[in-house]
Amino acid sequence: EVQLLESGGGLVQPGGSLRLSCAASGFKFNHYGMNWVRQAPGKGLEWVSAISGSGNSPYYADSVKGRLTISRDNSKNTLFLQMNSLRVDDTAVYYCATNLTQGVFWGQGTMVTVSS
Amino acid sequence: QSVLTQPPSVSGAPGQRLTISCTGSRSNIGAHFDVHWYQQLPGTAPKVLIYGDLNRPSGVPDRFSASKSGTSASLAITGLQIEDEADYYCQSYDSRLNGWVFGGGTKLTVL
Numbered sequence: 001e002v003q004l005l006e007s008g009g010g011l012v013q014p015g016g017s018l019r020l021s022c023a024a025s026g027f028k029f030n031h032y033g034m035n036w037v038r039q040a041p042g043k044g045l046e047w048v049s050a051i052s053g054s055g056n057s058p059y060y061a062d063s064v065k066g067r068l069t070i071s072r073d074n075s076k077n078t079l080f081l082q083m084n085s086l087r088v089d090d091t092a093v094y095y096c097a098t099n100l101t102q103g104v105f106w107g108q109g110t111m112v113t114v115s116s
Numbered sequence: 117q118s119v120l121t122q123p124p125s126v127s128g129a130p131g132q133r134l135t136i137s138c139t140g141s142r143s144n145i146g147a148h149f150d151v152h153w154y155q156q157l158p159g160t161a162p163k164v165l166i167y168g169d170l171n172r173p174s175g176v177p178d179r180f181s182a183s184k185s186g187t188s189a190s191l192a193i194t195g196l197q198i199e200d201e202a203d204y205y206c207q208s209y210d211s212r213l214n215g216w217v218f219g220g221g222t223k224l225t226v227l
Contacts, residue, residue: 035215035216037216037218044118044205044218044219044220044221045154045162045205045207045218045221046218047215047216047217047218049215050214050215050216059214059215060215061213061215095161095162099150099152099167103164103167103168103171103173104152104164104167105164106161106162106164107161108161109161
């Protein structure tokens with residue numbers, strides 16, 4: 001069974017940092033690209049970042065370039081999102097998600113609140 | 117402004133059939149990238165209704181179906197039920213943005 005479990009969310013002040021994790025299981029983790037998607041309160045879904053299976057190719061939405069960094073540890077089947085210089089408008093539920101041969105899978109999300 | 121365009125809202129009576137459209141461009145749906153559809157209830161993670169243009173995960177009723185043509189896709193729901201009230205999103209991949217793109221979401225109301 002494919003499972004994605006996010007963690008690391010919380011309350012942080014503007015300008016602060018946070019590191020999100022996504023523990024994956026049930027599939028060959030290093031064979032698939034992974035994504036972070038976020039949803040601000042009352043808003044739609046927004047793709048944030050993606051990384052290839054090898055970890056060599058990261059991609060970012062313009063809104064987060066230079067502030068958020070995606071990475072992965074294939075030995076631990078874990079995806080990360082390092083979030084620096086956080087802004088109030090980064091407040092959202094952050095989901096990790098992947099498109100496998102057998103379908104698209106999402107985690108349950110972790111809430112990030114940026115507020116003073 | 118979302119890359120994929122969906123109607124903000126649709127409504128129908130129980131038992132009716134309705135469709136939700138999703139319009140993209142030549143760099144996403146028109147480039148034959150897969151379209152996926154999600155249902156989201158308040159406070160919950162998106163649930164995959166359709167993946168790979170027209171495939172239903174196990175457990176999704178066959179009342180839900182999807183199609184794609186050119187730069188557009190659509191989700192059809194037949195035999196509308198009260199529990200279908202939710203937000204629906206389409207998603208694809210965009211070769212210019214090198215990432216996933218979403219529609220703005222459609223709020224379905226069952227009258």
